[in-house]
Amino acid sequence: ILNVEQSPQSLHVQEGDSTNFTCSFPSSNFYALHWYRWETAKSPEALFVMTLNGDEKKKGRISATLNTKEGYSYLYIKGSQPEDSATYLCAFESGNTGKLIFGQGTTLQVKP
């Protein structure tokens, strides 16, 4: 059974703090690693799709790294803002099937 784990489960930070989350996934049969940002009552929003070992991607204050050999990805948020409050999901794709295997998510709360 393929398992994806995220840590921490939840995080409370002050506005302006930088933070990071971890996603662990199987190191075999890797095809892609997806990061989503999900606010309640909205569609999960795709942040990054990472496919190559050593990939680093950035969108504004959010960035992500990928290590497929050891099976982990980090998501970083620099200078957190209240609008960053959401659940961040990672999903592992094994082979070109489109089937995503999700972690349990990290819920971030940024206090003004």
Place this chain on the structure above:
Amino acid sequence: EPEVTQTPSHQVTQMGQEVILRCVPISNHLYFYWYRQILGQKVEFLVSFYNNEISEKSEIFDDQFSVERPDGSNFTLKIRSTKLEDSAMYFCATRGLTNTYEQYFGPGTRLTVT
């Protein structure tokens, strides 16, 4: 920006009843997926659909479940005889040909079986 839409946003049904959840994919997307999240659990894959047939399905997707594109646009998930344990948030996702990695999710349908 194009988006995936789902209807209804919330469906309450009695155990044993049939429900149909609807998804309107992004125009020109050809790969379709259903996922669900039971409260407090991980989002889990149900089924993938391409070229009018199921590509892959999970163990959850038993004979009570079916999918189709009845009119070439809507993508539906039918649960024939709902059980209490089918209560969950159901998400539709679609993927195009040009960006073959990214899946675009709808906002979900919350199904409550009583």
